[in-house]
Amino acid sequence: MMNLEIPSGLGDMLKDFTVAVLREKPSNLNEYAVEYFTRARDISKPKTVPMYIIVDDDEAGEPDLKPKTNKNKYARRNSVSAERYDPEADDDEKEKVVYPKSTEQRNRLKEDLEGILIFRSLDSDQINNVIDAMFEKNVTDGEVVIKQGDDGDNFYVIDSGTYDVIVDVNGDEKKVFEFDNKGSFGELALMYNMPRSATIRSSDDGILWAMDRSSFQRIILKAAFKKRKHYERLLEHVPMLQSIDEYERMNLADALLTKIFADGDVIIRQGDEADGMYFIEEGSVHISISKESGHVDRVGSLTEGKYFGELALIENKPRSANVVADGKVKAAFLERESFERLLGPCLDIMKRNSEIYKKYAGKK
Ligand code: 1OR
Numbered sequence: 001m002m003n004l005e006i007p008s009g010l011g012d013m014l015k016d017f018t019v020a021v022l023r024e025k026p027s028n029l030n031e032y033a034v035e036y037f038t039r040a041r042d043i044s045k046p047k048t049v050p051m052y053i054i055v056d057d058d059e060a061g062e063p064d065l066k067p068k069t070n071k072n073k074y075a076r077r078n079s080v081s082a083e084r085y086d087p088e089a090d091d092d093e094k095e096k097v098v099y100p101k102s103t104e105q106r107n108r109l110k111e112d113l114e115g116i117l118i119f120r121s122l123d124s125d126q127i128n129n130v131i132d133a134m135f136e137k138n139v140t141d142g143e144v145v146i147k148q149g150d151d152g153d154n155f156y157v158i159d160s161g162t163y164d165v166i167v168d169v170n171g172d173e174k175k176v177f178e179f180d181n182k183g184s185f186g187e188l189a190l191m192y193n194m195p196r197s198a199t200i201r202s203s204d205d206g207i208l209w210a211m212d213r214s215s216f217q218r219i220i221l222k223a224a225f226k227k228r229k230h231y232e233r234l235l236e237h238v239p240m241l242q243s244i245d246e247y248e249r250m251n252l253a254d255a256l257l258t259k260i261f262a263d264g265d266v267i268i269r270q271g272d273e274a275d276g277m278y279f280i281e282e283g284s285v286h287i288s289i290s291k292e293s294g295h296v297d298r299v300g301s302l303t304e305g306k307y308f309g310e311l312a313l314i315e316n317k318p319r320s321a322n323v324v325a326d327g328k329v330k331a332a333f334l335e336r337e338s339f340e341r342l343l344g345p346c347l348d349i350m351k352r353n354s355e356i357y358k359k360y361a362g363k364k
Helices: 010-024 029-042 103-113 117-121 124-133 187-192 213-236 239-243 246-255 311-315 336-342 344-361
Strands: 135-139 144-146 154-160 162-169 172-180 199-202 206-212 257-261 266-268 276-290 296-303 322-335
Touching: 010 029, 103 124, 103 154, 117 213, 117 246, 124 206, 124 213, 154 213, 187 213, 206 213, 213 246, 213 276, 239 344, 246 322, 246 336, 257 276, 266 276, 276 336, 311 336, 311 344, 322 336, 336 344
Parallel strands: none
Antiparallel strands: 135 206, 144 199, 154 206, 162 172, 162 199, 257 322, 266 322, 276 296, 276 322
16 A cells, blocks of 8 residues: 655645745746745755855855855755856946936935945945945835845835834744834845845835845945955854844944054053954954053953953943054954944843953952
8 A cells, every 4th residue: 555654844845835836926837846946955944034144165255146056055045036147257347327316315325325334345436336326216104125035126225214124934024123214225135146035114204225236246246245254254253243143243244344463563552442342363462451550461362263342342431451463463343333233232241251351450
């Protein structure tokens, strides 16, 4: 007799497929099924939230928007829409899209772009290209600007309005974030060539600046991608940052600025106002405390992967110690403003660690 045992997961698989068909209404069911199940095979362990960094170790450093069919770690690429992106076919060859703007619009846009982390990796020419390529889009209250699961079309920068970020968790809508009159969204689908990871719905009338997919790829992608990948690797190994989510880590990677110091450079001077904190990328530093007697006590040293300079930010106090480069040091700097915005979730951990410093300083 035939064994009719139903493999585990079959029911869900067929149900998901049916839902996808009903939702997407493909014109050719066979073709759609091939694509659908190819994609399904590539998705390793689905998380509650579809957000993946797609990094193949052998491809480090280059954005790759070619559709993949196998062996990816967390692929969730949509091979239907995937355009080939070839970083070598260089920027200028692709057609530049220029939307003429009034002086008022240009100024407003420039202001809106300030503080957008993904632009940190761009030089001033590239920023001008961004300004040229963006077009204004009016949004009404309740409008769905991005729908989870769709293919990526535009990248958006907020001029005004409030926008909810909503993620579908097993059929339930969950609001995970709210943009309030500033910020940007829609970069993930364009950067990693995957479907939209969340729905963005306005909760007020507003104005957005939009940039189409190919302009995004031409101007922003390469630089931003490299930087993200580079810093994500560094940040992955920082224990304090284990508690932040993947998306926050990406933003953090965008926010960092590289600084190089020579042997003996004073990176932080005791008593100064704090402007930010550092993660050591290469090299080591030593930490010392200047006593009133004029004596300088060495209290420790830190190497690659460690961080410093967070204490004054947490406690809102002047710098409590000197930090000096021991040989050449490469460090990633996080400004105070980004620190406050992005590292809220780690504050407790950092506070706990700060008790250790106090012991060194002899306060406890
Ligand atoms: P996209 O192209 O996937 C949806 O289209 C956009 O929502 C996505 O790019 C991101 O720009 C944005 N917080 C804020 N914005 C988000 C988040 C998010 N996820 C995606 N987008 N969080 C992550 C939720 C899992 C909350 C972090 C605290």
